[in-house]
Amino acid sequence: MAVSVAREHWSSRFAFLMAAIGSAVGLGNIWRFPFVTGENGGGAFILIYLITTTCIALPIVIAEVMLGRMGGQSPIGSLMQITRKHKKSVFWVLMAWGGTLGAFVVLSYYSVIGGWALKYVTLAASGTFGNLNGESSGEIFGAFIGDPMALIGWHTLFMGINIGIVIWGLHKGIERAVVFLMPLLFVLLVGMVFYAASTPGFERAVDFLFTFDFSKVTSNTFLMAIGQGFFSVSVALGAMMTYGAYLDEDVSIQNSAIIIVIADTGVAILAGLAVFPLVFSFALEPSAGPGLIFVTVPIAFGQMDAGLLVGTAFFVLLSVAAVTSAISLLEPAVAYMEEALTWSRKATAILVGGAAWTLGIASVLSFSDWSDFYPLAPLGVLVNQTVFDVFDFIVTSWVQPGVGIMMAIFAGWVLSRETVLDALNANDPNALWFRAWLFAVRVVCPIAVLLVFAGAVWPDFVASMMPNGGE
Numbered sequence: 001m002a003v004s005v006a007r008e009h010w011s012s013r014f015a016f017l018m019a020a021i022g023s024a025v026g027l028g029n030i031w032r033f034p035f036v037t038g039e040n041g042g043g044a045f046i047l048i049y050l051i052t053t054t055c056i057a058l059p060i061v062i063a064e065v066m067l068g069r070m071g072g073q074s075p076i077g078s079l080m081q082i083t084r085k086h087k088k089s090v091f092w093v094l095m096a097w098g099g100t101l102g103a104f105v106v107l108s109y110y111s112v113i114g115g116w117a118l119k120y121v122t123l124a125a126s127g128t129f130g131n132l133n134g135e136s137s138g139e140i141f142g143a144f145i146g147d148p149m150a151l152i153g154w155h156t157l158f159m160g161i162n163i164g165i166v167i168w169g170l171h172k173g174i175e176r177a178v179v180f181l182m183p184l185l186f187v188l189l190v191g192m193v194f195y196a197a198s199t200p201g202f203e204r205a206v207d208f209l210f211t212f213d214f215s216k217v218t219s220n221t222f223l224m225a226i227g228q229g230f231f232s233v234s235v236a237l238g239a240m241m242t243y244g245a246y247l248d249e250d251v252s253i254q255n256s257a258i259i260i261v262i263a264d265t266g267v268a269i270l271a272g273l274a275v276f277p278l279v280f281s282f283a284l285e286p287s288a289g290p291g292l293i294f295v296t297v298p299i300a301f302g303q304m305d306a307g308l309l310v311g312t313a314f315f316v317l318l319s320v321a322a323v324t325s326a327i328s329l330l331e332p333a334v335a336y337m338e339e340a341l342t343w344s345r346k347a348t349a350i351l352v353g354g355a356a357w358t359l360g361i362a363s364v365l366s367f368s369d370w371s372d373f374y375p376l377a378p379l380g381v382l383v384n385q386t387v388f389d390v391f392d393f394i395v396t397s398w399v400q401p402g403v404g405i406m407m408a409i410f411a412g413w414v415l416s417r418e419t420v421l422d423a424l425n426a427n428d429p430n431a432l433w434f435r436a437w438l439f440a441v442r443v444v445c446p447i448a449v450l451l452v453f454a455g456a457v458w459p460d461f462v463a464s465m466m467p468n469g470g471e
Contacts, residue, residue, distance in 0.1 A: 007072055008170040010246050017259055018178040020065075022324030023239045024264040025185065027113055028232045030321050031293045033268040034275040036228055038286035041216030042208040046269065048217070053229030053265055056448045059440035060235045060404055061257040065412035066423045068244025069253065074335035075100050075238040080244060088414055099238035100332045102399035104352070106237065107329040108359035109391050111162070114322035115154030116294060117315055119144060124311035129302035137295045137302075145367040155360055162326045163353035166334055167346050170246055174327055179322050188317040189267065190273035195310055198333055201280030202273075208286065209272050223455040226448050233264050234325065236403035238332035240258055245335075253424055254433060267321075278304075293318070330356070341433035349462070363388040401453035405446050412441035 010016040037045050071078020075096035083090055123129065128140065144150060165177045196202055234240060244253070275293070278300035279286050285296060301311030330353055337348040362370070366388035375390055376382040382390055411420060417429060417438075426434050 007245055009248050011171060011175060013248075013251050013256070015175045015179055016243065016247055016251065017256060017263075018182040019174055019328070020240060020243050020256070020260045021263045021326075022178045022182050022185075023243065023328035024232065024234045024260055024325075025026065025182075025267045026234070026321050027110070027117075027318070028228070028325075029264065029268040030189075030271040030318050031113075032272060033228065033232065033270050034124075034223060034301065035292040037272055038276070038279075038292065040221045040224055041213055042286075043211045044214050044217050045221055046209060046272075047212055047266075048222060048225040049229055050265065052222075052226045053261060054231065055440060056226060056445050057229045057233040057235060058257060058261045059437050059445055060230070060408055061233055061240055062254055062424070062437060063441055064159045064235055064240040065244035065247065065253050065257060066162055066411065066420070067407070068241035069247045069249070070423050072244070072245050074339055074341055075241040075332050076336045077339045078241060082415075085417065086419060088410075092406065092414065094408050095236075095403045095410065096241070098337060098399050098403045098406075099236055099241065102395045103237040103239060103329040104333050104356055105359070105391050105399075106395050107162075107326060108356045109363040109388055110322070110326055110329060111159045111356065111360050112151060112155050112363045112388075114158040114319065114326060115151060115156075116145070117318040117322050119150075119154045120157055120294065120298070120315040121312060121319055121401060124298070124301060124308065124315050129298045129307060129311055132302040134295070134299065134366045137299050138291070140298075141291070141295050147363050148368045151364040151367065152361065154359065158322070158326070159353055159357045159360070161323060162330050163349050164326050165323075166330050166353070167349045169345055174331065177327065178324055181324055183319045185267075185317060185324070187276060188313050188320070189270050192310070192314060192317065193270055195272050195306070196277035199277045199281040199304075201282075202277040204280045205273065205276035205395050208276055208280070209269070219419065220455075223452055227396075227452045229453075230404065231400060232268065232450065233261055234328065236400040236407060237329065239328035242332045242335055248424070252436065254437070289397030324339070363391060397453065405453075406451045408441040408445040408449070412438060412445075 055056055060279050067082065068075070068078055071081040073081060076093065079093040079096040080090075082088070083092055123140070129137075132140075165173045167173060168176070175203070229339070230236075247253070247256075262421075277287060277299060278293070279295060282300045284299060286292075297314070298311065301307040301314070304310065330349070333352045334345065334348050337343065337352055338345060341348065343351075366373075366386035370387060373387065374383055375387055376385065382393060385393060415423075420438075421427075421429055421434070424434070428434070
């Protein structure tokens with residue numbers, strides 16, 4: 001059983017915001033958002049994304065940070081504390097276990113992708129992107145991910161960076177890292193956008209991102225927008241709850257959550273403004289899928305005059321975003337192990353990080369020696385999915401929606417209104433923001449997240465329930 005340990009608190013609200021924004025802003029914003037937008041028609045998708053993020057992700061962020069501050073420990077320790085104090089079933093501790101284990105699994109394969117970003121910093125800086133075409137760029141990427149020893153090396157470096165930060169604790173480790181890295185990320189991203197604004201494809205990119213063509217909207221567009229908003233903000237993985245445990249009582253959770261979601265969404269849109277002008281300027285394909293960043297965009301860097309500098313800055317940006325998210329994925333399990341084992345932070349960070357690194361080897365091999373190994377095929381599910389695919393599917397399609405629904409129900413229905421009002425330092429139960437939040441976590445969020453879950457598990461059934469069969 002976890003034991004209570006003394007927790008440090010953020011030295012300032014700014015430090016908390018930088019950490020929480022860093023947790024939310026990651027590869028999902030800079031790598032995934034541009035290609036998801038490209039695949040779903042641009043502006044109409046962004047509009048739906050903004051609405052769903054406000055109505056679904058934001059209320060759950062508020063709930064998660066609130067639960068963390070209420071418990072004051074790791075997610076598991078916090079839920080144990082809350083359920084005991086308020087005489088609620090220990091069943092609800094499962095959501096903390098789910099989020100913590102989900103974060104651990106995500107960290108194992110997220111570190112592999114983070115290693116890709118680090119590798120591409122060196123490729124960009126060495127001028128490797130010069131005179132690339134689609135075939136040669138694809139060959140470079142394919143050769144890299146198909147080399148398990150190279151992937152293990154970069155995976156090791158990325159995980160080592162994160163363990164090194166978390167070892168030093170809240171003030172000397174996480175705070176120092178995010179207070180430096182997050183402003184750096186914003187400077188790099190804004191610089192990329194300014195450069196993109198000078199390219200001939202900028203006007204077309206703006207039209208693509210902000211012209212609302214609803215003829216391209218299908219049921220899948222709504223599900224993708226809900227999923228992207230929900231997962232992009234890093235909810236239901238214990239990170240926000242852990243960071244909330246370090247938050248002073250006088251800090252407004254709701255105002256902080258709004259800033260976090262606005263910053264996260266802003267970075268995603270800025271990433272689109274940085275990437276798509278390059279894609280259009282060099283007649284590349286905006287719906288190139290996951291290969292957009294690692295295969296398509298390097299071609300543009302190779303063709304532009306300042307490609308070496310801009311390309312290097314871009315992949316440094318991608319690496320920074322990956323690190324700030326990864327440390328938030330490592331922290332929940334480290335915090336719990338500190339409580340459970342009463343070991344030093346150094347020992348627990350190395351133990352948890354090392355275990356995640358070991359699990360990540362399975363994802364590394366998914367791109368080479370295990371590329372034809374489908375672990376769940378004998379059960380008749382996910383029959384064409386590698387270990388890497390299975391990890392990602394289980395966490396994003398099962399664990400996060402499940403934890404998210406439980407979190408919304410627990411905060412909205414299980415805890416009393418008086419308890420929640422007190423936890424949020426809200427004086428007026430009739431305040432518009434409070435009533436809107438309570439309605440969202442009680443009704444909107446569970447239904448919407450359930451749709452994302454059903455859309456991932458039974459896509460044909462969900463599409464058939466939509467207007468025009470999802471077309």
